[in-house]
Amino acid sequence: MEPHEPDLAAVPVTSVLAALADDVRLQIVRALAEGGESACGSFDFGISKATRSHHLKVLREAGLTRTRAAGTSRLVRLRRDELNELYPGLLDAVLTQRPPA
Amino acid sequence: MEPHEPDLAAVPVTSVLAALADDVRLQIVRALAEGGESACGSFDFGISKATRSHHLKVLREAGLTRTRAAGTSRLVRLRRDELNELYPGLLDAVLTQRPPA
């Protein structure tokens, strides 16, 4: 099975941005940025596992994450370096927590 | 009539990203970045004026542009400085033209 992890340069910018333009996925990305490689199940916001799987797929296919199998789990990690090389400032801009209004 | 140009800091990050995650709007933003303040009508990609007006509204309400009346036209401009202050690197990341695949 191909894990469908595209070359980041081959992904349209709009797809990268769209992947980040969702609250749930942004929470996932932030968790990954803080906690490093994590199992899918660790992203337990108030959503079903079907929905979680969907969001992880969107992130993966947008070139933002990589996934590898580890026993019965799957470990997900941010493609930080590639992201920073191709879109310098983008991750930081998105990850920076600003004071609540 | 209120032009509905919110404080950028009050706009959720996801809304800013969503505004940029569309091909038509990205073309508009690029045109604004290159050409400076422009009339709405100058963004003549293959869309109706209703659709164009809609996209400009999305950009404006996401805090990305400002609009002012000028005779029978309306001039739109990018809120570059505010954007770069609040999301350093974001505009550059999005504007940078990478070589086509």
Next chain:
DNA sequence: ACCCTTGTTCGACAATAATCGAACAACGAC
């Protein structure tokens, strides 16, 4: 005044995307 140009708004429709439950697959443990 009248018309033309420029935009916006409305209502409808089409396309896209988020969400869920249920069924399925892979693995480890026992």
Next chain:
DNA sequence: GTCGTTGTTCGATTATTGTCGAACAAGGGT
């Protein structure tokens, strides 16, 4: 092998968003 855990995939539903034509509004020119 069987069972429980962890994820994925399928099908359906709902919500959101892009798109358009038509109607409307505001200005400038003649």
